[in-house]
Amino acid sequence: MFDVVIIGCGVVGAAAAYELSKYGISAAVLEKENDVASGTSKANSGIIHAGYDPEPGTLMAKLNVRGAYLAGELCRKLDVPYKQIGSLVLAFDERDMASVRQLYERGRTNGVKDLELLDAEQVRLIEPNACKSVCGALFAADAAIICPWEYTLALAETAVKNGVKLYLNSPVRSISPLPSGGYRLFSDGAYWDTRFILNAAGVHADDIHNMAAEPEFSITPVRGEYFLMDKCESKRAAHILFGVPGEFGKGVLVAPTVHGNLIVGPGTEPVDDKENTGTTYGGLDYVKQTALKAVPSIDFHRCIRNFSGLRAVSDTDDFIVRENAGAKGFIDIAGIKSPGLSAAPAIAEMAVELLQSSGLKLERKERIVDSRKRIRFKGLSPDEKNELIMRNPAYGNVICRCETVTEGEILDALSGPIPPQSIDGVKRRTGSGLGRCQGGFCGPKILSIIAREKKQEPVEILQDKAGTFVLTDETKTGGSHA
Amino acid sequence: MLDLIVIGGGPAGLAAACSAHEHGLKNILIIERGAELGGILNQCIHNGFGLHIFKEELTGPEYAARFIEKLKGTGISVMTNTMVLKITPEKQVHIVNPSQGYRILHAKALLLAMGCRERTRGALCIPGERPAGILTAGAAQRYVNIEGFLPGKRVVILGSGDIGLIMARRMTLEGAKVLACVEIMPYSSGLNRNIVQCLRDFDIPLYLSHTVTDIKGRRRLERVIISKVDKELKAIPGTEIEFECDTLLLSVGLIPENELSAEAGIEIDWKTNGLIVYDNMETSVPGIFAAGNVVHVHDLADFVTEESMRAGACAAEYVQNGERAGETVKTVKGFGIGSLVPHKIRKEASKGKIEFYFRVNESFKNRSVIIESNNFTLARFKRKVMVPGEMERVTLDRACIPESGEITVKIENEDGGNEND
Numbered sequence A: 001m002f003d004v005v006i007i008g009c010g011v012v013g014a015a016a017a018y019e020l021s022k023y024g025i026s027a028a029v030l031e032k033e034n035d036v037a038s039g040t041s042k043a044n045s046g047i048i049h050a051g052y053d054p055e056p057g058t059l060m061a062k063l064n065v066r067g068a069y070l071a072g073e074l075c076r077k078l079d080v081p082y083k084q085i086g087s088l089v090l091a092f093d094e095r096d097m098a099s100v101r102q103l104y105e106r107g108r109t110n111g112v113k114d115l116e117l118l119d120a121e122q123v124r125l126i127e128p129n130a131c132k133s134v135c136g137a138l139f140a141a142d143a144a145i146i147c148p149w150e151y152t153l154a155l156a157e158t159a160v161k162n163g164v165k166l167y168l169n170s171p172v173r174s175i176s177p178l179p180s181g182g183y184r185l186f187s188d189g190a191y192w193d194t195r196f197i198l199n200a201a202g203v204h205a206d207d208i209h210n211m212a213a214e215p216e217f218s219i220t221p222v223r224g225e226y227f228l229m230d231k232c233e234s235k236r237a238a239h240i241l242f243g244v245p246g247e248f249g250k251g252v253l254v255a256p257t258v259h260g261n262l263i264v265g266p267g268t269e270p271v272d273d274k275e276n277t278g279t280t281y282g283g284l285d286y287v288k289q290t291a292l293k294a295v296p297s298i299d300f301h302r303c304i305r306n307f308s309g310l311r312a313v314s315d316t317d318d319f320i321v322r323e324n325a326g327a328k329g330f331i332d333i334a335g336i337k338s339p340g341l342s343a344a345p346a347i348a349e350m351a352v353e354l355l356q357s358s359g360l361k362l363e364r365k366e367r368i369v370d371s372r373k374r375i376r377f378k379g380l381s382p383d384e385k386n387e388l389i390m391r392n393p394a395y396g397n398v399i400c401r402c403e404t405v406t407e408g409e410i411l412d413a414l415s416g417p418i419p420p421q422s423i424d425g426v427k428r429r430t431g432s433g434l435g436r437c438q439g440g441f442c443g444p445k446i447l448s449i450i451a452r453e454k455k456q457e458p459v460e461i462l463q464d465k466a467g468t469f470v471l472t473d474e475t476k477t478g479g480s481h482a
Numbered sequence B: 001m002l003d004l005i006v007i008g009g010g011p012a013g014l015a016a017a018c019s020a021h022e023h024g025l026k027n028i029l030i031i032e033r034g035a036e037l038g039g040i041l042n043q044c045i046h047n048g049f050g051l052h053i054f055k056e057e058l059t060g061p062e063y064a065a066r067f068i069e070k071l072k073g074t075g076i077s078v079m080t081n082t083m084v085l086k087i088t089p090e091k092q093v094h095i096v097n098p099s100q101g102y103r104i105l106h107a108k109a110l111l112l113a114m115g116c117r118e119r120t121r122g123a124l125c126i127p128g129e130r131p132a133g134i135l136t137a138g139a140a141q142r143y144v145n146i147e148g149f150l151p152g153k154r155v156v157i158l159g160s161g162d163i164g165l166i167m168a169r170r171m172t173l174e175g176a177k178v179l180a181c182v183e184i185m186p187y188s189s190g191l192n193r194n195i196v197q198c199l200r201d202f203d204i205p206l207y208l209s210h211t212v213t214d215i216k217g218r219r220r221l222e223r224v225i226i227s228k229v230d231k232e233l234k235a236i237p238g239t240e241i242e243f244e245c246d247t248l249l250l251s252v253g254l255i256p257e258n259e260l261s262a263e264a265g266i267e268i269d270w271k272t273n274g275l276i277v278y279d280n281m282e283t284s285v286p287g288i289f290a291a292g293n294v295v296h297v298h299d300l301a302d303f304v305t306e307e308s309m310r311a312g313a314c315a316a317e318y319v320q321n322g323e324r325a326g327e328t329v330k331t332v333k334g335f336g337i338g339s340l341v342p343h344k345i346r347k348e349a350s351k352g353k354i355e356f357y358f359r360v361n362e363s364f365k366n367r368s369v370i371i372e373s374n375n376f377t378l379a380r381f382k383r384k385v386m387v388p389g390e391m392e393r394v395t396l397d398r399a400c401i402p403e404s405g406e407i408t409v410k411i412e413n414e415d416g417g418n419e420n421d
């Protein structure tokens, strides 16, 4: 019997696991996919918002500001790419300017520091590529860019190192209360017993809730589509550039990424299917046209990838973080739309408090792992590179040409605390295949490395989630190197 | 210090190194990131190489082997499994490999022969879902010919580039069903012989003026939807055709691999990503030469070899005689010309005839290629057929080149005339 089982290993589940791993309890995370960060947490804008957006008094406002504050320190400790580059909300007419002023006031009420209203001249000075018609902006110095999946991974890995059990490929199908208190969670051919549940299932949080209690809320997936641009476009924006917020979110943004690319998106489009992360011509075109109004010089021919993510929008308009009214010890963390990535560590703190008030006794462990470091070959000095290669020649074998990722780093990932189960799993841990050729060059090489290290057949190797086989058969002759 | 470092050991790098050696250079090093020399030829196990140069049909590896054989006894050094990470205008080359670690080498001249990479789905912004089973034709070629695995059984091919056409045949011979080859332009971008031998001979339909407009499948690819396109290449609603398939191969263009060059500040044609070169295959940085697909995408390895031999010879001349100055004549793409090499000519700086390589941007029948300067026709070349899929070559006597100004290469007008004549 576990003390706590967390359902879902997105950034929220991972942050909760990390937070709980500081205490002397037994905890587990159940994730339906074959890797952490397989849902919304890998497909978003990757922004740590300063916190001027949410309506004052909401949970979103409180948790965003606190979460953003915690994120900087966590990223340093856990070696997650994070850059505080600041954000601008651009105004193009008087109406926009009114919204911008309102955001400024909101931000002050929410306790956001370092907010500043800029005039057109000031904007042009720090953001020369912004459209000439810009007439002012809200500048938030604290806003940062982050690698969302490495953030999730780092939190989950640290939790695992501290004893939290992670069960991948374990979709929760049903939940039944145990006569002696607590719950039994059923997956395909397996079950787990636990005293407390944290429901962090993202867009599926309502489905999970409804497995244990009467419906209280429902989640609508609202899709946002993106363009990821080649590194040569990264100079189009020095800061995170937003338009004024719209009905469903913060509108289309243009921002550099921590990997050195430029990200453009997202649109907003409610969909009826919780797994529908496709893109559409119309959706992409909307993003493109909107972005060009803010930054007219973006060259969309330099796109290297499109993707989309699903916001978990609940019918309550705020984050839901509370004990389930009809099920004791069952805590919902639902409706975690944007700024959920920013708020995650604060959401986790709050979830832990709720567990305590529901009766979970928590005692801090004397010692925990609270650091993480991985080798990033590309960023090392020539001397450091040499030293590394002399120690282990695998670091001298460059596998991904676009991002300069070495075999050594891929082997590190494969022997990490949460070993990847697919080529994209390796990508999320090392950056291989993130670049302009999108794995065209390194994909086959990584496939062979995984097969070799895991002693699997190449036809068993996955691109990403379960079922995403890359190869179907051997050829008649078996190839020249077989 | 080395005389010449050649970056890339494909047909371009091999021919350039051999030629530089023949022209007197001693200290030559070829650096190749792959385990073997030969470049992309290693995965091209089909026939069709060497018709021009050797007057016989060789496979890619056989063609490469001829040059690898030639290296023997020349003293040319080769480093394989070695990635070049950076080059500088001062001709330093930063390399990394498992046995020697990270090193900085220095040479009197560099020759860039890094080849090209394939355009991906991302570059085309094809909407839809993102399942496994969508890969470039070149990656598929590698899986099938080198690794010995089939990437799928029911295949649609987007783009009628040569690699896609070759793979249509290869996959069919391996027992896969190729359902269609889909090309957005009204003409194929591949060689005519490949259309005949790889599609028609196997009854694979070619859909011209069509493109993929949607992709279905959450895990592995399940269906692709293609639509007819209008003159602006926009999809026409109502013309959708659906194919049930598990694989989509992309053969939608090659991009010269010039990230190293860009970082070193070498001038690049941002439309093609190719290097900007003089008639002696020198780039905008003196002493840094280039040849092969890194300059412009070739269809025939034989042309690569010819161009690279010239580049190698000119690099040798640079090392022996120093920098070439002289007036520069710009070349201009006139009517009907899609791409053109060289971009610049220095009449006095080199010897020998000037070779122009170009592609037309639409199909032409019974037209002449005209080279002119200041409204004066310098030369005219009759051609029965010219198509965008096949690179054309014409040669001009150096004496014809003006001292300065511009030279235009163009296709004659429909009426057979030249509006400026």
Ligand SMILES: Cc1cc2nc3c(=O)[nH]c(=O)nc-3n(C[C@H](O)[C@H](O)[C@H](O)COP(=O)(O)OP(=O)(O)OC[C@H]3O[C@@H](n4cnc5c(N)ncnc54)[C@H](O)[C@@H]3O)c2cc1C
Pocket (backbone or CB within 6 Å): A007, A008, A009, A010, A011, A012, A013, A030, A031, A032, A033, A036, A037, A038, A039, A040, A041, A042, A043, A044, A045, A046, A047, A048, A049, A170, A171, A172, A173, A200, A201, A202, A203, A204, A208, A222, A223, A224, A225, A266, A308, A309, A310, A311, A312, A336, A337, A338, A339, A340, A341, A342, A343
């Ligand atoms: C387009 C877009 C842009 C965004 N941009 C930002 C931003 O810039 N900044 C910001 O702060 N926030 C942003 N957000 C919001 C942020 O991404 C989310 O709030 C955050 O990722 C939510 O994390 P999560 O862990 O709740 O959900 P998820 O990451 O979706 O995780 C839920 C997990 O639960 C698993 N799961 C589901 N059902 C089951 C089951 N039955 N059994 C087991 N596991 C299950 C899923 O597989 C998944 O891994 C954005 C969101 C979107 C969609």
Ligand SMILES: Cc1cc2nc3c(=O)[nH]c(=O)nc-3n(C[C@H](O)[C@H](O)[C@H](O)COP(=O)(O)OP(=O)(O)OC[C@H]3O[C@@H](n4cnc5c(N)ncnc54)[C@H](O)[C@@H]3O)c2cc1C
Pocket (backbone or CB within 6 Å): B007, B008, B009, B010, B011, B012, B013, B031, B032, B033, B034, B038, B039, B040, B041, B044, B046, B047, B048, B049, B050, B082, B083, B084, B085, B113, B114, B115, B116, B138, B141, B162, B163, B166, B254, B257, B260, B291, B292, B293, B294, B297, B298, B299, B300, B301, B302, B304
């Ligand atoms: C998939 C494919 C199929 C083809 N099929 C045919 C055909 O059937 N018939 C025909 O006549 N022509 C064919 N061609 C065209 C012809 O083979 C090519 O034009 C020719 O191979 C180009 O030669 P290259 O040396 O410029 O480039 P490549 O052959 O690509 O060689 C470039 C070399 O540079 C190396 N390199 C690149 N960057 C670095 C670095 N940073 N450090 C170290 N090494 C590096 C690469 O590993 C590679 O070996 C084909 C081309 C391709 C891409």
